[in-house]
Amino acid sequence: MVRKRKQGSVVQMGVDYYPEQWDPSLWEQDIQLMKVTGIRVVRVAEFAWSRLEPTSGFFDFAWLDSVLDLFYKYDISVVVGTPTNTPPRWLTELRPDILPLFADGSVYYPGVRGHRCYNSESVDIYGMRIIEKMAEHFGKHPAVIGWQTDNEFGMVDCHCPRCRVKFREWVKRKYGSLEEVNRAWGTVVWSGEYSDWCQLDAPMGGSPHQNPSYLLDYTRFQWESVAEFQHNQIEMIRKHCPRHFITHNFHSYPQRLDLYRVGKELDFAAFDYYPNTSPAKQSTGPYSGALSLDATRGIKRRNFWIMEQLSGPPGCWFPMWRTPYPGFIRAFAWQAIARGADTVVHFRWRSAVAGAEQFWHGLIDHSNVPGRKFEEFAALCAEVNALSKRLSGTVLHHEVAILQSHEQLAALEIQPQAEGMNYYENLKDYHRSLTKLGIGCDVIDWKEPLDGYKLIVAPSLYLMDEETADRLERFAAAGGTVVLTSRSGVKNMDNQCVMLPLPGLLAQCAGVTVAEYDPVGDDVHEIVDLQGRSYKCRQWCDILSLRGAETVMRYGGDFYAGTPAVTVNPFGKGRVYYLGTHTEESYLKELFSRIAAEQDMKTFPGLPEGVQITIRSGKDKSFLFVLNLSREMVKISLPEAYVSVLYGEPRGVELELEPYGVDILEID
């Protein structure tokens, strides 16, 4: 058990490797070069089912044993993926029921990835059979240290006969009676009441006019299906490989997936990180990347792995992205570490010459001639290895948390509120504003305990229950600051509107009620402060009645000009801010600076565009990561002079960083 934890938290570099795709004559020379390059870990086998079980029940593990032997020989650890993401041809032929069906009844055909229904009986039988064999067999191999379940879970919006039946059972379990279903979903509207269980089906056809309570429950059912699908895999692996860790490679937020439910049984989370290489994305990309990394750390509230890290232009079924600029590969790997990644595994060793992913480029191009990108990666490996001992075991401590919720995301997608209003994009705005002030923050599930934080930012908690309202109230009462926004407390957990003045259960702590609202969408409005400074706002304008709160900002126009737009309510020892509208970044920075001052939180004012600062702390020492994720040369003013542990040199209070430059300073 010690080994597992240790392995999980070593700061090290890895690559994804597909031995089955290459001539065996290349294996040893590849692995030798990995060793020389400083690679400590690889991931293998997550798409290799057809090689591991070429026909039903005939297992061939010998070739992978040879590869694992070579890794062991060169002292490189191995993470084995379970291959359930790509059921082989013999299985889809034998058991076509394994294939998902879309809402229109069409088939998710094989020949791609992810072509298995999580609820399929066949995936149970055949998937668990090979996982048992693999766990038994590879669990004993000394090179293996852990497992990845499947690959990049997403919500397969399946409507196959088994999903339809299992959904009905799920609804029965949740509600007990049809009367309760009819009540919870409000089916009386449009005469949709169920009089017999057999009428209850998956939402076929995909009409957006379907009942939103029902649609949200179908989404929840599919979320649980993913978690149960993984649960069986984890139980099997734990049984045979008790000393190995188990993780999963999440990807592409926002996902219609309950990350926390899926993450629950994992030892740690992993993420597939493909920061956008386009120059046009350089002003926002590094910040949404930061959010993804913080959100991944939030899944288990601990450090994580990157299981796939960008190594070259992605492409294939879409036009290729730009090649990463010099320094880009290195800088974004450091960004991952700076935000809590321990191991960073680059995707992939060499670009595929065959199959659908030929232009999802690896570190080495098809020609097998290492080039500029590989050189940058090799230098990065050397840097990471040099610092590994010092950084291993260090973690991030923050005073701020942003609450995120897949249920809010799903409910707000089911019923879009206003043109241009997007739950996750708004989350990005809050996170980016904090990041630009150098305020580190956690991004955690909205159901998590809030202890230890000074500030909770809770955008659009649209669905609300008493437990959460109480938790937020207690947090504020105890001295914390809470930032609430419009579209909070609108609904109960059944996705029905509450018959309360908004923000509903949060009205008391907010000290305001919403008298009316104006879904302004993309029409630009403005808010004005007491000094007359104005800021743009969009999407939504709540017209507020003060119920104890004070006005912070007023609307600058429309028929509600002069009425409160942003308020603050003293609540116990703390404060609750309410943002009636979605403002531009410059106001959010203003607001968070004010709160930081009130709460005595550290900020790094004046950070240049693209510069990100985080701190990893260990028992004795802490390390300040300063990253220039831009194409410009920048100067950063630091509170004092530190020593660079990356370059082994002292630095002044003014730090200069080249484009995509990185520094790591020991700060105590």
Next chain:
Amino acid sequence: MVRKRKQGSVVQMGVDYYPEQWDPSLWEQDIQLMKVTGIRVVRVAEFAWSRLEPTSGFFDFAWLDSVLDLFYKYDISVVVGTPTNTPPRWLTELRPDILPLFADGSVYYPGVRGHRCYNSESVDIYGMRIIEKMAEHFGKHPAVIGWQTDNEFGMVDCHCPRCRVKFREWVKRKYGSLEEVNRAWGTVVWSGEYSDWCQLDAPMGGSPHQNPSYLLDYTRFQWESVAEFQHNQIEMIRKHCPRHFITHNFHSYPQRLDLYRVGKELDFAAFDYYPNTSPAKQSTGPYSGALSLDATRGIKRRNFWIMEQLSGPPGCWFPMWRTPYPGFIRAFAWQAIARGADTVVHFRWRSAVAGAEQFWHGLIDHSNVPGRKFEEFAALCAEVNALSKRLSGTVLHHEVAILQSHEQLAALEIQPQAEGMNYYENLKDYHRSLTKLGIGCDVIDWKEPLDGYKLIVAPSLYLMDEETADRLERFAAAGGTVVLTSRSGVKNMDNQCVMLPLPGLLAQCAGVTVAEYDPVGDDVHEIVDLQGRSYKCRQWCDILSLRGAETVMRYGGDFYAGTPAVTVNPFGKGRVYYLGTHTEESYLKELFSRIAAEQDMKTFPGLPEGVQITIRSGKDKSFLFVLNLSREMVKISLPEAYVSVLYGEPRGVELELEPYGVDILEID
């Protein structure tokens, strides 16, 4: 019978109410508040099938009786909707053949609205059974005054087996023989000739390459299906409720629906009116709204009801609209009355807290706390009730009619003529130009008699028959003015091009023929008058040969520069104008001013943008409605000083109206 007529023509206010969606404890307090607010009528039950017949053959009318008793107690009249728009779950389970099928064979699944094929045998059996029960039962309740059939008919473009068979029968009845079908549709083109009736099917697959004559006939068949579906309902209601009126709530023009055929058996038409609240739509919205209202009045050529009037932002399956500006709710209700609405029923009493329509806002928000919008509505009710006696029985008399035609609309959608050319959008341009000059007009079916008018505007009568050509000729010969446009007389009623110089059967009265045409689409061209003033035109340029007509405007460019673009032909005692191109509004106003002068018609020149003027006349008195449907303060010059019956004050010849201001002046 007297009661029915009377009820139909009282000027009064109403709301849509869904007692089945609310806890019975709310019923009496809701109805009491309605009474206090001045509401005189409600609509109920059109989506309540699952409550009225919870399982097949078990009817439960008691709960609705209780509600009706309360309405009767508070002296509020009730319109009952037939519930066929939303067949309940037990019915779609028992008789899945009731569900429509799209052209690609996919199912119109239940859980939404409108999921019934008009031709379905099941809707006949089960729909008529509940209507019979309801008519028998509620027909006797003293609160009930009338019925609404179904809800917001649209053309369900169904391709179910029954539609396919019934279409074949319809074609057999229409044409008698396959020879005649082959001729009428011109199936010889592309070898599409039918040699056996069994080859004749609905247009499956939805290809736009299908034969246009066939596609138009399928549309006509579907139009008739709607009318027949309603016919059975009406017969049943008339049998049991001979003293009740019957109406239907039309919506969202243009509809692929034969409004006149559906309207034929109704006592009066009704409309669901949702004027656009977006500031970006404020320059066109009030005018297209005016067209919708005039078109609704034209369905029966008499006053009508609004069965659903906007009360707050719509939304749900699309991002919510803006909240109505102060005065908006009042002004657009008065606009409806000004154009012939007698009763105006607002949708809905209170926003739904459950189901798919939660964000299609009512007068009272989810919180059940009446707010600004409700106050505006309450004041409006008081105003309307105060004037009800004077306004009841008054009607609109116009000297101008615009001909509209669902057949032209459908045929022009089947074969788009030019980029940017849209039959209904062009109709809007003609109507708006007249409205801006203060020239009231009717919008009537192109097949209606034309007696009593001075000017007929007939945009793009693309399909033409001898009867219509004769009617227009006789109208002009007798002294009327006709305005024809390009794309007139192009086709016969089989949707085949005529082998005649265009405008075909209208060439003689137009006094021009089309030598050639240039589908200029979005390329901007210009027309020039004899004084050299030029106006923009688009879409289409007919190159004309004069056959008796005189040139009014010439083209300003292209190889046909200098040739006639607009002509006028003296015809008998009248005149026929021909517009070879689609011009900008400023020219249309110029043209209609000229015609108004020629025909001695009253105009209101110089109306500010957004101001609309109409006159409702009774036996003794007439009332001039002056509406400012804009966000600007305006001044309007009137021909003389009148007394405001709305405010009970004399007014000068210069009338000042605030944003969304309304006045009603007694003019004789």
Next chain:
Amino acid sequence: MVRKRKQGSVVQMGVDYYPEQWDPSLWEQDIQLMKVTGIRVVRVAEFAWSRLEPTSGFFDFAWLDSVLDLFYKYDISVVVGTPTNTPPRWLTELRPDILPLFADGSVYYPGVRGHRCYNSESVDIYGMRIIEKMAEHFGKHPAVIGWQTDNEFGMVDCHCPRCRVKFREWVKRKYGSLEEVNRAWGTVVWSGEYSDWCQLDAPMGGSPHQNPSYLLDYTRFQWESVAEFQHNQIEMIRKHCPRHFITHNFHSYPQRLDLYRVGKELDFAAFDYYPNTSPAKQSTGPYSGALSLDATRGIKRRNFWIMEQLSGPPGCWFPMWRTPYPGFIRAFAWQAIARGADTVVHFRWRSAVAGAEQFWHGLIDHSNVPGRKFEEFAALCAEVNALSKRLSGTVLHHEVAILQSHEQLAALEIQPQAEGMNYYENLKDYHRSLTKLGIGCDVIDWKEPLDGYKLIVAPSLYLMDEETADRLERFAAAGGTVVLTSRSGVKNMDNQCVMLPLPGLLAQCAGVTVAEYDPVGDDVHEIVDLQGRSYKCRQWCDILSLRGAETVMRYGGDFYAGTPAVTVNPFGKGRVYYLGTHTEESYLKELFSRIAAEQDMKTFPGLPEGVQITIRSGKDKSFLFVLNLSREMVKISLPEAYVSVLYGEPRGVELELEPYGVDILEID
């Protein structure tokens, strides 16, 4: 056999005629007017199956005999189309398996065109039966001179059961064993290995994530299906009509179709030419038209026919185009002849009054009153007939060839390389640059011999084999110039990436290797010459290592600023240029001027926009066609003074042409 050749190469005018669509009373008057107009040939019958075989096995050829007799009487030759493009209703009723199925399983319903699977057994049986009857019967008619197979072949992307089985057989024949299939397609990626032939299916569902090697082979299979479908028709016609020519009317390049394979058995190719009439397209349209014509000439590397030439605005299932400007019809017909068309057949005699093509306008409008367009056509006929003797037998000789490849096109569509990068659009850029310099060029299949050329332009030969690489090397070694571009030599013929530095097999002759690439897409970059002049480039930037080549142009920006962008490598007696990026036209003209000077090729520098120059040469005389395909008056400087054979007048060295003006000069 003599007659066939002769008929094929006479310069003459024709029309498409559909006697079955018109009342027989019109036939003789139509044909008389054709004769008077100077028409020498017509095409008939390609959509007339339902009239030629009204029910299965009952043939009615009498009506067409009458028409052919009239044509014979008026000395107009006839090309008969085989009617397989439109199987009649009785056939789709009797044998619904004839209908193609789309990738999602939906049906290609009848009532349109092209609704037959090329692999269908029914099209074999019933299609070949009527072709045999027609060939036997009409083959003897003296008016008939040749045949057109089917109509406008395209790749029907069919997925019917028969296609699925035949594809499996095709794969078996191509690869012999599943091991070889798995290797060639690289199915190991994503566990897609086949363990049994029955797992191998057509690419159902249409996911872009499918294996690209497999997708390319399915496309090749469909290409061969078209060719085999036509092969049977040709064999049958040759058997019964040994003296008749056989052609096919290709259309709308680029086509996902192997033009060369389909063209192989034809006597000559034909093309359906609809130059775009929109003013917005006037700067590019005439050049892409020129490419289409050159590409059609390249199918058989000999003169060709136009089987459908624009006569008025197309439209019907899309908004109509603009009417052709005065001179447009004439000028584009002459453009076709100037580039190797012998016979030009205009589509169509008279616009259809019925069916789906009513607004695909003919020479005469629906009214049957000949107008401006007809007059222009009639004058054109007179001109062509006057020059027919001199022009017949003349051909084009060029020193430049552009290689085109449907395999590259398909492979690059399967895996898009960069935003804005389009194989055929790039081909247009190269062709247009040459055309603007007055450099005539051939557009030939990439597999053709290269003898006789001085310059080969080979854009993006993405798939590469040894034979082609050798051929290009030999061509350069012998003194030719080759222009290669980025994305050359990327893949082998299995659509797998090569494990070689790019341009792979072409690296040696190019004298460069690609160290890395940047898919810049729509981001504008620049290249700079040694004098500092800069040009824009887009799409892609190869970062090049010189391996013997010299730098011609360098990149002007990004991290590879200053590195080679365009290179030239002396190779044997010749030179190989490599373009690492896609540049704007002005640079391509610069480059081609340089090569023309190096290779001593004639150019016409300073041609005004829209002016095109070609030469048709006979045994004794050559004719210089000078076309002004613009709406501006132009002046063209010629190397010496010639005599106009079109106008019978001497011309100076400065030639003035009116908008859409044409001249033809005898040059030796």
